[in-house]
Amino acid sequence: MSDAPDILIVGAGIVGAACAAECARAGLKVLVLERGPIGGGVTGAGMGHLVVMDDSAAQFALTSYSRRLWRELAPQLPAEVEYDPCGTMWVAVDDEEMAEVRRKERFYQERGVRVEVLDGSGLAQAEPNLRPGLAGGLRVTEDGVLYPPCAAGFLLNQARAAGAAVRTGVEVRSLLPEGGALLADGTRVAAGLAVNAAGPWSPALTPGLPVRKRKGHLVITDRYPGFVRHQIVELGYLKSAHAVAADSVAFNIQPRKGGQMLIGSSRQFDAEGTEINQPILDRMLRRAFEYLPGLARVSAIRCWAGHRPATPDKLPFIGPSLASEKIWLATGHEGLGITTALGTGRLLAELVLKRGSEIPTEPYLPSRLAKKGAQHD
Amino acid sequence: MTDRVTLSVNGQPVTVPSGTVVAAAVAVAGVAGVRRSLQGERRGPLCGMGVCFECRVTINGRPHCRSCLTLCEEGMEVRTDE
Amino acid sequence: MNNQRHQFEIVVVGAGPAGLAAACVAAEAGRTVAVLDNSPWLGGQIWRGEQARPANAAAQRWLRRLGKSGARVFPNATAFAAPAPRLLLAETPTGVLEITWRKLVLATGARELFVPFPGWTLPGVVGPGGLHALSKAGWPVAGQRVVVAGTGPLLLAVADGLKQHGAQIRVVAEQAPLVKVLRFGLGLWRQPGKLIQGAGVKARLLGVPYRCGCWPVKAEGGDRVRQVTLTDGRRTWTEDCDYLACGFHLVPNVELAALLGCAPRAGVVAVNEFQETSAADIFCAGEPTGVGGADGALVEGEIAGLAATGLAERARPLFGRRAAWHHFRDALNQAFALRAELRQLATADTIVCRCEDVRRGSLAAFDDWRTAKLHTRCGMGACQGRTCGPAAQFLLGWENLSVRPPVFSVSVGALVCAETPSNITTSITAPKPTV
Numbered sequence: 038m039s040d041a042p043d044i045l046i047v048g049a050g051i052v053g054a055a056c057a058a059e060c061a062r063a064g065l066k067v068l069v070l071e072r073g074p075i076g077g078g079v080t081g082a083g084m085g086h087l088v089v090m091d092d093s094a095a096q097f098a099l100t101s102y103s104r105r106l107w108r109e110l111a112p113q114l115p116a117e118v119e120y121d122p123c124g125t126m127w128v129a130v131d132d133e134e135m136a137e138v139r140r141k142e143r144f145y146q147e148r149g150v151r152v153e154v155l156d157g158s159g160l161a162q163a164e165p166n167l168r169p170g171l172a173g174g175l176r177v178t179e180d181g182v183l184y185p186p187c188a189a190g191f192l193l194n195q196a197r198a199a200g201a202a203v204r205t206g207v208e209v210r211s212l213l214p215e216g217g218a219l220l221a222d223g224t225r226v227a228a229g230l231a232v233n234a235a236g237p238w239s240p241a242l243t244p245g246l247p248v249r250k251r252k253g254h255l256v257i258t259d260r261y262p263g264f265v266r267h268q269i270v271e272l273g274y275l276k277s278a279h280a281v282a283a284d285s286v287a288f289n290i291q292p293r294k295g296g297q298m299l300i301g302s303s304r305q306f307d308a309e310g311t312e313i314n315q316p317i318l319d320r321m322l323r324r325a326f327e328y329l330p331g332l333a334r335v336s337a338i339r340c341w342a343g344h345r346p347a348t349p350d351k352l353p354f355i356g357p358s359l360a361s362e363k364i365w366l367a368t369g370h371e372g373l374g375i376t377t378a379l380g381t382g383r384l385l386a387e388l389v390l391k392r393g394s395e396i397p398t399e400p401y402l403p404s405r406l407a408k409k410g411a412q413h414d
Numbered sequence: 415m416t417d418r419v420t421l422s423v424n425g426q427p428v429t430v431p432s433g434t435v436v437a438a439a440v441a442v443a444g445v446a447g448v449r450r451s452l453q454g455e456r457r458g459p460l461c462g463m464g465v466c467f468e469c470r471v472t473i474n475g476r477p478h479c480r481s482c483l484t485l486c487e488e489g490m491e492v493r494t495d496e
Numbered sequence: 497m498n499n500q501r502h503q504f505e506i507v508v509v510g511a512g513p514a515g516l517a518a519a520c521v522a523a524e525a526g527r528t529v530a531v532l533d534n535s536p537w538l539g540g541q542i543w544r545g546e547q548a549r550p551a552n553a554a555a556q557r558w559l560r561r562l563g564k565s566g567a568r569v570f571p572n573a574t575a576f577a578a579p580a581p582r583l584l585l586a587e588t589p590t591g592v593l594e595i596t597w598r599k600l601v602l603a604t605g606a607r608e609l610f611v612p613f614p615g616w617t618l619p620g621v622v623g624p625g626g627l628h629a630l631s632k633a634g635w636p637v638a639g640q641r642v643v644v645a646g647t648g649p650l651l652l653a654v655a656d657g658l659k660q661h662g663a664q665i666r667v668v669a670e671q672a673p674l675v676k677v678l679r680f681g682l683g684l685w686r687q688p689g690k691l692i693q694g695a696g697v698k699a700r701l702l703g704v705p706y707r708c709g710c711w712p713v714k715a716e717g718g719d720r721v722r723q724v725t726l727t728d729g730r731r732t733w734t735e736d737c738d739y740l741a742c743g744f745h746l747v748p749n750v751e752l753a754a755l756l757g758c759a760p761r762a763g764v765v766a767v768n769e770f771q772e773t774s775a776a777d778i779f780c781a782g783e784p785t786g787v788g789g790a791d792g793a794l795v796e797g798e799i800a801g802l803a804a805t806g807l808a809e810r811a812r813p814l815f816g817r818r819a820a821w822h823h824f825r826d827a828l829n830q831a832f833a834l835r836a837e838l839r840q841l842a843t844a845d846t847i848v849c850r851c852e853d854v855r856r857g858s859l860a861a862f863d864d865w866r867t868a869k870l871h872t873r874c875g876m877g878a879c880q881g882r883t884c885g886p887a888a889q890f891l892l893g894w895e896n897l898s899v900r901p902p903v904f905s906v907s908v909g910a911l912v913c914a915e916t917p918s919n920i921t922t923s924i925t926a927p928k929p930t931v
Contacts, residue, residue, distance in 0.1 A: 074867035074870050074871075075867070075871070076870060076871075077866070077867070077870055117871075186870045186871055187871060190871060256911065257876075258908065259477075259478050259905065260478075261477065300908070312900075313579075313900065315579040315580075315913055319913060322908060322909075322911055323912060325908075326909075326912075332908050332909075333907060333908055333909030333912075334476065334907055334908075334909060335907065335908050336478045336905055336906070336907060337905065337906060337908045337911055338876070338878055338880065338905050339880070339900070339902075340902065340911065341900060431634060433548050433633065433634065434633060435633040435635075437633075437635065438630060438634035438635040438636070439634070441635050441636055442634070446620070446720040447619035447719065447720065448619075451617070451850065452851075452852060452853040453853040455617060455847075456618075456619055456719055456720075457617060458619030458620060458621075458622070458720070459626065459630060460610065460622055460883070461607060461608060461623050461625075461626045461883070462623060462627060462628075462629040462630045463535070463541055463607065463625070463626060463629060464534060465607045465749075465879060465882050465883070466879050466882065466883045467877070467878040467879045467905070468850060470878070478878070482626075482630060482633075483534070483536065483572075484536075485536055486634075
């Protein structure tokens, strides 16, 4: 049937949008189905950072590759995407963390990522609102931030320009092993293959998929241009926010164009609702005050919570699922979905077209689970 | 207990009756709009009751104070977006 | 920032007529009562300035009564969250009040509805109630030329008030057609008090043109408004002015009620005959139950206060008065319903969301508030959609009440709640003998 798309993508968040753009530009016929607003899921609930992570070789490969793709795309991004290459400042409170700073410096430099180590006074100059007495920091110069729902919108427009179709207000009930999807209204949409890019809801479409909802809180402030100049992250972020098991908070703040600031972050499992959890919010903000005491007097406009899709090994699933060669996955990006969206789209398209890819795809293949018999720890 | 209060608006001294709100003192000082919008448009108070946030000024160094609900105090330093 | 913990049997949010009435009757009955208001004053919007300069006899009576009642007043207290059952948080200039209550009366009033039109964001274009309130708080209007426009009896009250402060009222432009206004005016015979008020106002406004069936089309000026163009649908003309006081009736403030589970529908909180909402032990009185003015608010406040105090049967005699004011309220909302032409005033270039500078044209690409908000950031600014939300609802029919704490912009520090303690230090005034 020449009418059927080659690729059916479920989910018009930033990952689904990036996959759509890449596949459409590669000449594939693409259909995107989304039940809510474009970018209205985890894409709209998160922070929008573009950051290179070093917690594993595979994480580094995907985030640095994808960050490069964002930097290449930057000149084309419209104003509403609010792309800002403000850089990340990893903050060390003591000598132990400064040793970690130095380790990160070596790691990044060996891999060609531009970084700069600052001592206590250098840090204070770079970020005057940080409390005095911090040991120093690592500036990752080419990291940045953007506004994810509009980035998803932009990528979908790119996809449309390359011939993709996008239908919103459409709910998918299940993915078909022979290719395509069964919609909630009972109709079937045939396709060469379907891609599950449904983020936190991807297990509903791929039963047994070990993607768990991890709840995170955020606060956005009024405009305080220059209050912070970089995205600031505590070094404990990796220890706590990326620790897999317990409820945790870690300090993270992001400046937006216009001067509003996004304050995070928190991680909880088994918290299904999106209502504000006051004890977690308290812990998150108290942690933030330990770094930016002046934040307590800043005006807050809104608080919200959203779920991120977390996998057992903190790496996303990109590639054919275990269930069927015609059901693919592009999900499980947890807190790095914005950063790694472009890389994910590229890798997915290359896998579909059986072309070579710039970085190895093995670490992200869903088939890695079958080998490991992995579970959430 | 004085009847009049002197404060400064953008560095200029202004004296008003006590019980005057900061937004009114800014008007007395002859400043037409108190803030600039995101795209740089001049804005002034709209609702007069603390709901619209268009009347925001910086008071004693603290930004985003709603001037329609803030009473003038002796020695206050008010700055508007210029 | 310090947090202060308090415990009261009855907490009233809002110190306008409804709140004052509820607080008075509850405190007089011997309950411990707190009244919170987010402004420095008592009196709400309609009785703004009465503490400084008495002008309204009813306002003065209620303020005196509150002063003697024993109710504790917390001015400059903005209620913003309810993180645990029976716990209300309010931010003040010095910290956060953590107030535990047994019964809660929401008397949060209403705000003006603003319909966007070209030039409405110029400095000097202010709500009518807003300009009146500001003038009572020292805003200089003497000798200033004011065009009052929009809709509702409020326009005349404002014109009167501004004139008393020395303003030159050029015209009062009421969008409702003359025939509807006349019918409403004739209906005032049911409410003698209103009629007398009306006559006095009319006398003072002699010489001020009151034009029905006309509305503003655009405001113009450089750094501030200099002139406004009005139309009656056929003829168009321009008035020079220093201020344009323009508002299109009122929008109930139901955000706190929504946060507390009172489930407002169509922007109004549903209550039973005792002013009880669907949320346990929470009452609502005045504008949030339906915009109808101070007199209705007073009766509703009294009923809510009596019911909250456990004296519900004493409220029954007030039901008749309330019913009469509800007639007035319904007639009011009918007479001053907004005409369709007002939806066409905004051009693609006209700002709809003032906090985020989102123009009407940007909203055209979307079908619903949530998606528009996500992609344009309309409604995501400091006012939390209180200005643009009702405007978008009027222009585009978009439903838009989604409520999360904080329901008001507060400091980040205020969001951190001390844990609810097992023994709360109390601040209860000594109980008075039951009246």
